[in-house]
Amino acid sequence: MNRSWETPGIAGISGHLDVLHMTHLWRMRAGFDFAVSELHKLNLKSSHRIYLALRYGIPQWVPMATRVLLRLSFDDLNAEDLNHLGYNVFEKIAKGKESVLQIRRSLAFYPPYPKVDDAPHCTHQERCKKTWFEVWGKEIFRLIHHPSNYLPLSSILITLKSVKHDGMHKTCKSFVISWMEESCPGLQKEERAICQTVSSIQDMARIHMLVD
Numbered sequence: 124m125n126r127s128w129e130t131p132g133i134a135g136i137s138g139h140l141d142v143l144h145m146t147h148l149w150r151m152r153a154g155f156d157f158a159v160s161e162l163h164k165l166n167l168k169s170s171h172r173i174y175l176a177l178r179y180g181i182p183q184w185v186p187m188a189t190r191v192l193l194r195l196s197f198d199d200l201n202a203e204d205l206n207h208l209g210y211n212v213f214e215k216i217a218k219g220k221e222s223v224l225q226i227r228r229s230l231a232f233y234p235p236y237p238k239v240d241d242a243p244h245c246t247h248q249e250r251c252k253k254t255w256f257e258v259w260g261k262e263i264f265r266l267i268h269h270p271s272n273y274l275p276l277s278s279i280l281i282t283l284k285s286v287k288h289d290g291m292h293k294t295c296k297s298f299v300i301s302w303m304e305e306s307c308p309g310l311q312k313e314e315r316a317i318c319q320t321v322s323s324i325q326d327m328a329r330i331h332m333l334v335d
């Protein structure tokens with residue numbers, strides 16, 4: 124990076140925003156990269172970051188900001204946030220949120236369980252299954268539906284391994300967990316929906332990227 128941009132006159136968010144704007148306009152790569160790296164360290168709201176990412180072609184700012192917005196309640200967005208996002212991004216965030224919500228609801232409501240025919244020999248198969256469903260209803264359902272600090276679906280397996288399943292055979296529990304690892308599509312669906320939203324917003328940000 125060109126350190127000559129570290130002049131004492133440029134400070135704070137507004138100074139760096141001015142540099143970002145001018146260097147993008149005049150296609151001055153070193154100064155632009157400097158402003159991007161300085162602004163990256165500062166605390167900007169996610170909606171503002173997305174706005175800047177799209178206006179000045181900074182796709183690397185999109186993933187984190189999009190993930191924050193997907194978890195935020197729309198009630199927390201003010202008029203300025205909506206203005207920064209614009210209709211196109213807001214629509215992508217709204218659709219992404221809806222699809223994440225549907226995936227979470229569906230997995231929470233229908234506890235995954237393999238066909239009993241494939242299970243290891245167990246004389247208490249029904250009891251094992253009942254325990255699994257009860258623990259899912261009591262523990263996992265609540266974690267998935269936590270109003271603010273909810274569990275990412277991709278972390279469910281780790282949680283299931285540590286949660287107690289009293290009344291379920293260890294071999295049956297291991298069998299169900301390895302079945303989930305191999306063939307439970309719900310676990311990765313949430314992350315895929317998030318990545319799709321991120322990449323569609325990143326595509327919009329690439330339009331104005333500086334080309335050397």
Ligand SMILES: [Zn+2]
Pocket residue numbers: 245246247248251291292295
């Ligand atoms: Zn069993």
